[in-house]
Amino acid sequence: MKRYFKDIWDSFYTIAIGMGVTFRHLFRKSVTIQYPDIKPELTERARNRLYVNMDDCIGCDQCSKACPVNCITIETVKAVPPDDLGVTSTGNPKRLWVTKFDIDIAKCCYCGLCVYPCPTECIKMTDVYEFSEFDRHNLVYNYSTMTPSEVEEAKGKFEKWQADKAAAKKSSTEKKKEGSEKPKAKQQESGEGKRSDSPEDKKSES
Amino acid sequence: MVETLEQFLPHPLLAIIMHAALPMVIVFPYVLFAVWLERKVSAHMQDRLGPMRTGGWHGWSQTIADMIKMIQKEDIVPSRSDKFLFKFAPFLAFMGAYAAFAVIPFSSEYIGAHLDVGAFYILAVTSVVTLSILMAGWASNNKWSLLGAMRTSAQIVSYEVPTVVAVLSVIVATGTLNLMTISEMQTGTIFNWLIFSNPFLLIAFVLYFISSLAEVNRTPFDLPESESELVGGFQTEYSGMRWGMFMLTEYADMLLVSLLGSVLFFGAWNSPFGDFMSGPVWGVFWMVSKGMFFIFVMMWLRWTLPRLRVDQLMDVCWKYLIPIAFINLVLVALWEMLF
Numbered sequence: 279m280k281r282y283f284k285d286i287w288d289s290f291y292t293i294a295i296g297m298g299v300t301f302r303h304l305f306r307k308s309v310t311i312q313y314p315d316i317k318p319e320l321t322e323r324a325r326n327r328l329y330v331n332m333d334d335c336i337g338c339d340q341c342s343k344a345c346p347v348n349c350i351t352i353e354t355v356k357a358v359p360p361d362d363l364g365v366t367s368t369g370n371p372k373r374l375w376v377t378k379f380d381i382d383i384a385k386c387c388y389c390g391l392c393v394y395p396c397p398t399e400c401i402k403m404t405d406v407y408e409f410s411e412f413d414r415h416n417l418v419y420n421y422s423t424m425t426p427s428e429v430e431e432a433k434g435k436f437e438k439w440q441a442d443k444a445a446a447k448k449s450s451t452e453k454k455k456e457g458s459e460k461p462k463a464k465q466q467e468s469g470e471g472k473r474s475d476s477p478e479d480k481k482s483e484s
Numbered sequence: 485m486v487e488t489l490e491q492f493l494p495h496p497l498l499a500i501i502m503h504a505a506l507p508m509v510i511v512f513p514y515v516l517f518a519v520w521l522e523r524k525v526s527a528h529m530q531d532r533l534g535p536m537r538t539g540g541w542h543g544w545s546q547t548i549a550d551m552i553k554m555i556q557k558e559d560i561v562p563s564r565s566d567k568f569l570f571k572f573a574p575f576l577a578f579m580g581a582y583a584a585f586a587v588i589p590f591s592s593e594y595i596g597a598h599l600d601v602g603a604f605y606i607l608a609v610t611s612v613v614t615l616s617i618l619m620a621g622w623a624s625n626n627k628w629s630l631l632g633a634m635r636t637s638a639q640i641v642s643y644e645v646p647t648v649v650a651v652l653s654v655i656v657a658t659g660t661l662n663l664m665t666i667s668e669m670q671t672g673t674i675f676n677w678l679i680f681s682n683p684f685l686l687i688a689f690v691l692y693f694i695s696s697l698a699e700v701n702r703t704p705f706d707l708p709e710s711e712s713e714l715v716g717g718f719q720t721e722y723s724g725m726r727w728g729m730f731m732l733t734e735y736a737d738m739l740l741v742s743l744l745g746s747v748l749f750f751g752a753w754n755s756p757f758g759d760f761m762s763g764p765v766w767g768v769f770w771m772v773s774k775g776m777f778f779i780f781v782m783m784w785l786r787w788t789l790p791r792l793r794v795d796q797l798m799d800v801c802w803k804y805l806i807p808i809a810f811i812n813l814v815l816v817a818l819w820e821m822l823f
């Protein structure tokens with residue numbers, strides 16, 4: 279019988295305590311942030327949208343290789359003698375035209391792995407996180423600063439330079455009267471850099 | 485009141501319809517407000533904000549938008565259900581809840597029907613809601629719904645007993661079933677209210693409040709719905725405005741038991757300050773604010789307590805509420821005899 283009344287007392291007592299707790303919370307400041315009006319402050323090293331400083335990019339393709347989801351596409355063309363691309367702010371000489379530098383940010387998982395290998399520290403993560411789009415294709419960001427005509431020009435120069443070189447080689451070999459095996463191999467070697475571009479070139483042409 | 489209306493309106497029937505629709509003027513805006521309030525109260529108790537955008541100030545028009553959305557929704561009726569019962573149940577539920585407002589004295593001048601058996605009528609007519617819940621559960625042809633409906637009937641039949649006994653205590657003290665007479669008896673200051681007139685009526689009120697929570701299926705007694713275990717109980721298969729009708733019924737029921745509680749124990753439409761701020765219009769104000777206070781307490785309880793288990797539910801009713809209610813009834817009667 280004593281237990282019976284104690285139970286009743288306990289239930290009222292505990293409910294009163296619980297109600298006290300909820301009542302106090304009723305007037306506590308809410309933790310909700312009214313997002314579009316008030317933006318949360320991000321931590322200093324928050325990883326959001328990528329940014330590439332093209333002035334510093336040497337087109338080394340390290341970031342693209344590091345990316346686990348292959349969302350960075352880089353194409354380069356070798357710069358030939360009369361053109362000097364200068365050096366980056368970190369002092370690395372630039373030797374390649376970066377004709378294409380696309381990041382498919384829709385695929386990006388913000389792991390930041392592309393940031394670490396960059397020798398010139400030109401690819402980095404910013405705190406921009408509002409970049410939704412209605413069309414998925416708009417999320418492919420083109421960072422390359424070169425216009426299509428500039429790209430053509432760079433390619434043309436490279437091809438010309440290559441042809442000149444091959445011709446020079448040929449004439450020199452003809453002079454030396456050696457077998458035709460060697461220059462052919464050399465030509466293939468120098469064509470290597472171009473080969474990676476060629477499928478894309480065809481695509482853009484078609 | 486009907487007579488006054490008849491003077492303005494061309495046809496007596498129109499006056500009667502107007503008269504009958506008057507509680508709707510309170511009930512409908514109240515439901516919209518209470519749903520919004522519930523969201524706000526629950527949100528702030530959990531340190532959230534709740535609806536903030538619709539309509540500007542603290543999302544005040546969120547429920548209006550929700551209602552419009554619900555009306556626009558497709559009316560889905562499960563193909564294997566009992567079509568007629570399925571469609572009819574929500575309306576019957578609201579009918580039951582609304583019919584009870586007929587005998588609630590909203591003000592000294594307005595009561596739907598001057599019934600001498602007002603209290604009895606309310607207890608009888610609210611049982612229709614149980615019936616409709618059972619109907620909905622059965623007609624849905626769905627296990628969850630049926631289980632929810634069964635639980636409801638078990639729960640409401642059990643809790644009807646302490647409710648009735650608690651109401652009976654008031655009847656014993658006042659000697660009338662007419663709610664208007666009961667309200668008139670409490671005129672004067674706060675000390676004339678029945679809850680202060682007799683110490684055992686305070687206990688009766690606590691009993692009434694607990695068991696009325698169970699009657700309207702509010703947490704901690706919301707087993708018929710129990711979202712987390714029965715998907716939604718009897719309303720699992722309902723969507724759109726039919727579901728909205730059940731929601732409307734739930735909130736109308738809450739208002740009903742709160743108003744009845746304030747009529748029986750807290751002086752109905754009487755101002756707590758005697759003649760100050762009293763009158764027919766103030767009466768509506770006092771009545772509604774007393775009702776809203778109890779509704780707030782119900783929400784407060786809902787966001788404080790977890791749901792009871794079925795056996796605990798029955799324990800609370802049969803082992804605690806009912807014996808105490810009966811003993812209390814005898815004590816109320818003794819007190820009334822002695823003083």
Ligand code: SF4
Nearest residue numbers: 345386387389390392
């Ligand atoms: S952050 Fe990760 S996923 Fe995104 S581009 Fe860099 S390496 Fe790829």
Ligand code: SF4
Nearest residue numbers: 335336338339341396
């Ligand atoms: S690692 Fe840096 S420098 Fe190299 S391609 Fe990527 S962004 Fe350019």
